[in-house]
Amino acid sequence: MKTKTAKLLRTLPALLALYILATLPTAAQQLTGKVVANTDSQTPLIGANVAWKGTSIGTSTNANGAFALSLADAVTPEIIVSYIGHKADTITVAGKNNIVVQLTPNNKLQEVVVEGQQARYSSLTPTNSQVITSRDLEKSACCNLAESFETNASVEVSTTDAVSGAKQIQMLGLDGSYTLLTTDNIPALRGLAIPYRLNYLSGTYIESIDIIKGTGSVLNGYESISGQVNVLLKDPEKAERVYFNLYGNSLAKFDANLNLATSVGKKWSTILMLHSNYLGNRVDRNDDDFMDLPIGTQYNVFNKWKFSHDAVVSEFGVNALHENKVGGQLKYKEDIPQEQQLYYGTNSETDRFSAYNKSSYTYPGRPYQSIGLITSVAHYKFKSSYGFRDYDGEQNSGSARLIFQSILGHTGHTYKAGLSYTYDDYTETLTDSTFGRTEHIPGAFLEYIYNNATNLTLVAGSRVDFHSIYGTVFTPRLNVKYDATPNTIFRIAAGKGFRIANPVAENSAILVSSRAIKAKEELKPEEAWNIGGSFTQYFELGGRPGTFVTDYYYTTFDNQVVLDMYSEPTQALFYNLNGRSFSKSFQAELQYEVLKGLDVKTAYKYFDVRTTYNGQLIQKPMIPQHRFFVNLGFATPFDKWRADLTGQYFGLMPLAPIEQDNVHKSERFYTFNTQVSRAFKRWELYAGAENILNYKQENPIIGTDQPFGSNFDASMVWGPITGRVVYAGLRFKID
Amino acid sequence: MKTLKSFLAVFTLFFICVGANAQTQPKNEQTLEVKTSAVCGMCKKSLEKAMAYEKGVKSSSLDVDSKVLTVVFDSRKTSPDNIRKAINETGYDADSKPASERAYKRLDDCCKKEAGAH
Numbered sequence: 001m002k003t004k005t006a007k008l009l010r011t012l013p014a015l016l017a018l019y020i021l022a023t024l025p026t027a028a029q030q031l032t033g034k035v036v037a038n039t040d041s042q043t044p045l046i047g048a049n050v051a052w053k054g055t056s057i058g059t060s061t062n063a064n065g066a067f068a069l070s071l072a073d074a075v076t077p078e079i080i081v082s083y084i085g086h087k088a089d090t091i092t093v094a095g096k097n098n099i100v101v102q103l104t105p106n107n108k109l110q111e112v113v114v115e116g117q118q119a120r121y122s123s124l125t126p127t128n129s130q131v132i133t134s135r136d137l138e139k140s141a142c143c144n145l146a147e148s149f150e151t152n153a154s155v156e157v158s159t160t161d162a163v164s165g166a167k168q169i170q171m172l173g174l175d176g177s178y179t180l181l182t183t184d185n186i187p188a189l190r191g192l193a194i195p196y197r198l199n200y201l202s203g204t205y206i207e208s209i210d211i212i213k214g215t216g217s218v219l220n221g222y223e224s225i226s227g228q229v230n231v232l233l234k235d236p237e238k239a240e241r242v243y244f245n246l247y248g249n250s251l252a253k254f255d256a257n258l259n260l261a262t263s264v265g266k267k268w269s270t271i272l273m274l275h276s277n278y279l280g281n282r283v284d285r286n287d288d289d290f291m292d293l294p295i296g297t298q299y300n301v302f303n304k305w306k307f308s309h310d311a312v313v314s315e316f317g318v319n320a321l322h323e324n325k326v327g328g329q330l331k332y333k334e335d336i337p338q339e340q341q342l343y344y345g346t347n348s349e350t351d352r353f354s355a356y357n358k359s360s361y362t363y364p365g366r367p368y369q370s371i372g373l374i375t376s377v378a379h380y381k382f383k384s385s386y387g388f389r390d391y392d393g394e395q396n397s398g399s400a401r402l403i404f405q406s407i408l409g410h411t412g413h414t415y416k417a418g419l420s421y422t423y424d425d426y427t428e429t430l431t432d433s434t435f436g437r438t439e440h441i442p443g444a445f446l447e448y449i450y451n452n453a454t455n456l457t458l459v460a461g462s463r464v465d466f467h468s469i470y471g472t473v474f475t476p477r478l479n480v481k482y483d484a485t486p487n488t489i490f491r492i493a494a495g496k497g498f499r500i501a502n503p504v505a506e507n508s509a510i511l512v513s514s515r516a517i518k519a520k521e522e523l524k525p526e527e528a529w530n531i532g533g534s535f536t537q538y539f540e541l542g543g544r545p546g547t548f549v550t551d552y553y554y555t556t557f558d559n560q561v562v563l564d565m566y567s568e569p570t571q572a573l574f575y576n577l578n579g580r581s582f583s584k585s586f587q588a589e590l591q592y593e594v595l596k597g598l599d600v601k602t603a604y605k606y607f608d609v610r611t612t613y614n615g616q617l618i619q620k621p622m623i624p625q626h627r628f629f630v631n632l633g634f635a636t637p638f639d640k641w642r643a644d645l646t647g648q649y650f651g652l653m654p655l656a657p658i659e660q661d662n663v664h665k666s667e668r669f670y671t672f673n674t675q676v677s678r679a680f681k682r683w684e685l686y687a688g689a690e691n692i693l694n695y696k697q698e699n700p701i702i703g704t705d706q707p708f709g710s711n712f713d714a715s716m717v718w719g720p721i722t723g724r725v726v727y728a729g730l731r732f733k734i735d
Numbered sequence: 736m737k738t739l740k741s742f743l744a745v746f747t748l749f750f751i752c753v754g755a756n757a758q759t760q761p762k763n764e765q766t767l768e769v770k771t772s773a774v775c776g777m778c779k780k781s782l783e784k785a786m787a788y789e790k791g792v793k794s795s796s797l798d799v800d801s802k803v804l805t806v807v808f809d810s811r812k813t814s815p816d817n818i819r820k821a822i823n824e825t826g827y828d829a830d831s832k833p834a835s836e837r838a839y840k841r842l843d844d845c846c847k848k849e850a851g852a853h
Binding site: 087104237238241263637638639640679680681735 | 783784787788789790824836837838840841844845847
């Protein structure tokens with residue numbers, strides 16, 4: 001009896017409150033308010049979303065920025081206020097009937113930026129995205145984009161051949177050419193530049209990297225099939241004023257980088273980024289008389305300017321690079337023509353120049369509405385020789401994109417619409433044959449984004465392009481994100497991709513072989529559908545956060561340019577897909593801070609990638625079915641000391657057959673990388689080792705004794721060539 | 736197991752020594768309270784990190800609600816002015832001294848004053 005009374009007494013105030021609420025005049029049963037921009041002018045925000053937290057019940061503000069919500073709909077006394085171009089906010093409204101909500105604008109290029117979320121696994125993006133932060137970037141052996149993925153499980157980097165040292169990324173088990181590379185969301189290093197593109201972006205240029213799995217947005221064109229890698233370059237406004245990096249390793253390879261950033265007046269800021277790398281030492285650790293990696297020098301300059309004033313933000317960038325590389329036999333003399341010497345060698349000289357501008361204007365008083373123009377030009381030219389085989393190429397490109405972004409009624413429905421034009425001019429010369437093409441591609445795109453402000457985001461986009469050679473190309477894409485709870489997120493991505501292959505450039509490994517390169521027929525554009533989904537669970541265990549992500553993607557090709565090394569051991573045949581070609585990729589990844597300061601990331605990956613070669617559906621060579629990945633990262637408070645260990649396991653890979661050679665499968669192997677760094681106020685010292693176990697593929701080059709003979713092939717690379725590499729370096733920063 | 740035990744013993748001893756060491760020289764230790772323009776948990780992280788790299792600073796702690804940063808420092812190695820300057824260079828006001836403009840621009844949006852306390 002007593003307890004009952006106590007209970008009643010406790011509930012009484014609540015009941016009383018309810019009674020009062022219920023009897024109050026209608027106006028008081030509502031929460032009314034106004035949403036304004038948190039700027040000097042306090043501009044009312046029209047069409048802002050206001051919703052009760054934990055419900056899907058909400059409204060949007062009217063022309064004066066005012067809103068009204070029924071108190072009866074509340075489950076907690078908190079509202080969530082969001083508005084495009086502003087930071088969303090949760091506000092406690094307990095005991096209030098009228099409030100003014102101030103939202104702070106994001107000063108960013110909203111219509112084009114994939115936000116650089118600092119959390120590695122973003123819960124906000126509609127696509128399955130991961131971020132490599134600048135902190136993650138410092139964990140790997142610096143230097144260039146290829147090394148930046150070392151501590152990430154979603155992207156693999158592999159060496160294409162045993163002579164040129166080119167590195168390629170792979171996503172979902174598909175070649176790097178199916179992944180769209182963008183810098184600051186502008187497609188970059190396309191076409192002929194693909195084989196070496198990872199070497200052309202220095203690690204010190206990069207602020208962070210977004211990895212998007214599956215076909216992303218249609219805004220960036222139709223080319224992405226397996227995903228997108230967006231590299232966010234340093235922001236002139238926010239970069240360190242001085243950043244200097246020096247690196248050296250046990251192969252005697254050196255890297256030097258210098259970034260200088262400054263503000264010029266109140267509206268302008270600029271950053272100048274310089275990079276150079278040099279290897280002069282001919283390394284041959286497997287005693288096959290071939291250099292394990294090419295010697296050479298690269299000079300790379302990037303200058304970026306940013307203008308920002310009120311509603312206008314504009315960025316300009318110029319990049320120029322020159323690179324020369326020499327590979328092949330140790331005794332090869334690059335200054336003597338190949339015909340006059342006995343030793344096999346490869347030579348390449350590359351020049352690239354590119355420039356871009358990205359401007360946006362946000363309508364005053366309407367932060368959800370903006371217009372942006374993105375233009376870019378690029379010139380890429382290389383001359384190369386592989387033994388007696390000469391391969392030269394030139395690509396000149398230009399592109400322009402106009403994007404308009406606005407809302408339909410309120411910010412729950414937004415759209416981006418635009419027009420694009422791309423020009424590409426290719427010329428390639430392979431030994432005696434010259435081929436090339438000129439493409440003009442005007443296009444239009446529309447993307448609609450539905451966001452119910454609580455748990456559902458839908459992005460439906462499509463684009464139509466009018467290709468001057470291949471006719472009309474229609475590209476639909478869909479991304480859906482559903483938050484079952486704030487910590488449980490489901491995503492679905494489906495869409496189409498289209499691209500024109502540059503078979504020789506994209507498979508440069510075949511140049512370093514005695515295989516005859518032949519195209520059986522006129523090659524058609526590649527077309528593929530990609531569908532997949534992911535599940536993300538954030539959790540907390542023992543007060544420390546963790547993330548579990550698993551995803552599955554299926555890519556199927558309507559047409560593909562098939563490189564057939566199976567059918568004829570002496571030939572590399574290109575033809576159009578006749579039959580099926582697909583990739584099934586599964587990944588499960590778990591990240592958890594096991595102890596304070598000790599972060600563990602593990603991943604398992606399964607790939608089933610098959611293509612029809614000469615009527616037979618078989619496994620694509622050199623892709624392991626099973627892979628494991630583990631990364632242990634330790635940091636003392638404030639990152640004064642940091643240590644990292646990354647291990648990878650590669651399962652068996654099928655290989656293409658070669659005459660007089662009994663190796664048809666790779667071996668299972670492990671690689672381990674480690675790095676330790678110590679930070680001071682301005683200095684940071686780091687030292688590390690790659691491939692600690694010193695695992696090397698035996699005889700990566702086939703037929704080394706007769707490089708001009710009929711069995712020479714350096715393209716069968718499935719494992720590390722150089723073995724253990726120890727490195728050390730220093731960074732100096734002035735903020 | 737035995738090695739683990741001895742390892743632990745050495746470890747504990749080490750910490751006792753460090754602790755004792757710190758206790759023997761408290762006379763140069765000073766505590767400074769600085770009113771800053773920090774507004775959120777992220778500011779707390781970046782300020783305390785910046786302080787950790789300052790010469791002579793032993794420890795620091797920001798109370799987000801009151802915006803007061805408490806810094807314990809060695810008066811032989813640094814001074815209150817140096818500490819305030821370091822706070823400015825991180826992008827925050829320190830008492831009456833305003834933040835360095837460029838450093839302020841570099842802050843994440845949520846750490847800027849306009850964002851208001853949250």
